[in-house]
Amino acid sequence: MAANRAAAVSHTGKIRSNNQDSGYAGRELFVVADGMGGHAGGDVASAIAVNRIREADAEYETASEAEFALQSALIAANSLLAETVFEHPELTGMGTTVSALMRVGDEVAIAHIGDSRIYLFRDGELSQVSVDHTFVQRLVDSGRITEEEAMVHPRRSVLMRVLGDVDASPEIDTLILATRPGDRWLICSDGLSGVVKNDDLLAALASKDAPKQVADRLVKQSLDAGAPDNVTVVILDIGDVSRGDIVKDPVTVGSASAPLQFGEPKPTTRAARLPTLRLHPVRPATGPTHFEPESDDYLDELIEEDERRVRRRRLTWMIGLAVLVVAIVLAVLFGYQWTQSRYFVGASPAGKVAIYQGVQQNLGPIVLSHVYEETDVPVKSLPQYDKQLVQQTINADDLAAARAIVDQLTDAAK
Structure with missing residues (x-):
């Protein structure tokens, strides 16, 4: 050996x-x-x-x-x-x-x-x-x-x-x-x-x-x-x-x-x-x-304590997850509400000058803008420079400013 x-x-x-x-x-x-x-x-x-x-x-x-x-x-x-x-x-x-x-x-x-x-x-x-x-x-x-x-x-x-x-x-x-x-x-x-x-x-x-x-x-x-x-x-x-x-x-x-x-x-x-x-x-x-x-009593006590600890941890996670979900939902709602306070001028699907409510960006499949007012002015009737601006969209501070931009474009199309 x-x-x-x-x-x-x-x-x-x-x-x-x-x-x-x-x-x-x-x-x-x-x-x-x-x-x-x-x-x-x-x-x-x-x-x-x-x-x-x-x-x-x-x-x-x-x-x-x-x-x-x-x-x-x-x-x-x-x-x-x-x-x-x-x-x-x-x-x-x-x-x-x-x-x-x-x-x-x-x-x-x-x-x-x-x-x-x-x-x-x-x-x-x-x-x-x-x-x-x-x-x-x-x-x-x-x-x-x-x-x-x-x-x-x-x-x-x-x-x-x-x-x-x-x-x-x-x-x-x-x-x-x-x-x-x-x-x-x-x-x-x-x-x-x-x-x-x-x-x-x-x-x-x-x-x-x-x-x-x-x-x-x-x-x-x-x-x-x-x-x-x-x-x-x-x-x-x-x-x-x-x-x-x-x-x-x-x-x-x-x-x-x-x-x-x-x-x-x-x-x-x-x-x-x-x-x-x-x-x-x-x-x-x-x-x-x-x-x-x-001893069985002590083991049962420890196991019960451990189960209580697991339940507390699970409850804590659930509360934390619920708070996180609520925070995300509120953030989305407030964010969306803010986007709907914004306006811009662009071309409508029909090719007309239109005022959009929202922002130009999209959040995945979620569209953050829609046509608010559509005019009778064809985009193609605008001078080349104005046509490019409309196609690229023109930001406005508010609805009144957007309507003022539309009036200027209408005059340019005549």
Whole structure:
């Protein structure tokens, strides 16, 4: 089996004051975790999760064994997070996403929860392997909104599943996929996928650069786009000797790369409780991403809110369209009324000198003038110069001025 070639890079970004992401590129295991819970908990959550999950970095006989080991590691990390919150109430509300990949021979086992993502670049095409556990993804799956609308949806950061102190047995997506030489895997937090477009991800992954260079390039693209969140990228190349050097030592980045920093457990006289019974965090996350429990009532509430938002937007568009139509109609009416206050002298269809009401120009098929008065003076009876003027039309300031012009032409025709 060809050795793995991998890299892991993490950056705080341009807005956040601390890095709540953690990443790990090991011998067989590759993980990204995006913590949440504000300054006091997000970094702790992702660090605890990655530090626990990386203990599963080992060689397995089958991909099924690796899949079970990954799932067990995520469940163990979840329990550890709940215990930590129980001992440190100030961390209440912390949680983390986890996207993990374990290589076993020509297969990979994947475990995923939250909205960090796993991508596969193969044969010039990029595909998203993981599914976001977000409210807007449910709307996309149900056909209520498009993927483009999901990118700007006001609830795009609401997570429906995470590791934390909210569920003793969180639902974790697992799967086994075949992989082959030349494949390039990307695991990243939403600080990358939520900022950098898929076309740019594809261009970076398609390059022949080593994993570390690709990871640095992707992080830079996020920073160039404003980097409103922490950015963590893990790149794994499968058996392609043309890309970079073999990574022999595991690499940990982000908050998991530093010692955990939070206070000692404080004695408490409050009644013992199971943290998993708390469905709503006492202190909501202060970052752009936060968790809400996957309950039917809450989903119904969010869906109803989204439907109200759609109805309001539709009503706004309808009112705006009605106002625009009224404005156009009024403009046309006032414009037409103005044209009918104008007069000019020209040749009638019968070849006589005539006074026209309106203007010489037409608006498409709409004729903006008509014969107001027709004289008995043939245009051909006029002197050559006057005949040319009439054929080209003569503007008049008002009806009286037009009649005066007609009188002059009548005299000239005698």
